[in-house]
Structures are given as structure tokens and as C-alpha cells.
Amino acid sequence: MIWAVLLTIIACDYPTAEPKSCDEITISKKKDKCLHDEISTKTSAELPQLIEVAQKISDPLIRGAAVSAWVRDHSTEITQKQGMKLCELLDGRDRFYCMRRLSSPHLKR
16 A cells, blocks of 8 residues: 555656657647747748747737747848738737837837
8 A cells, every 4th residue: 555655656756758849738828938939949031930830829928929029030031021921910019019110120120
């Protein structure tokens, strides 16, 4: 009996393998944060993949933060049309600020 309890405790404390990709994460918030981090590593040459990753983020706040930060950092590397595709992934005020950043040359630094 005691051995069964000890084996159960040991089995629960045994570390599980870390997921190799964001798609393997099942907890929504953790998955969204992982996808956010993945977006930040994308280059302008990987724009189609970036859009796919952004569409997978379920939390609109995390998606807005990820896309807005990427557009802020890479707005000079993409065309306005490409940027509009990214901004369309956002809602409300986030979309407005994203579009403004793309269309305002003094904000492109």
C-alpha cells in the first residue's frame, strides 16, 4: 500500500517533455503566448506563415500585441498592401493604429 502511494507521488513529480511546437500545447493562453513569441521571430520574407500563425491566436489582445509589434518593427520592409493583410487580422482600435502606422511615413523608423 505504501509503495503504491510512493509510486504515485513519484510519477506525478516526474517532469513531462516540453512541447516542440506551439501546436502541441493544449492550454489556450499558453498556446497564444507561444504563437506570439513565434510571430516575433518571423521575417518579412515569411509573411504568409506569419499571417497563418496570427490567425491561430484565439485571444484578440495577444494577437493585437503580436501583430502590432511586428508591424512596428518591420513596417519599412513590407508594402502597404502586405501590411493591410496583417492589420485586417486585428479588431477596432488595434486595426486603426496598425493602418495608421503603415500609412504614416514619420512613424516608419
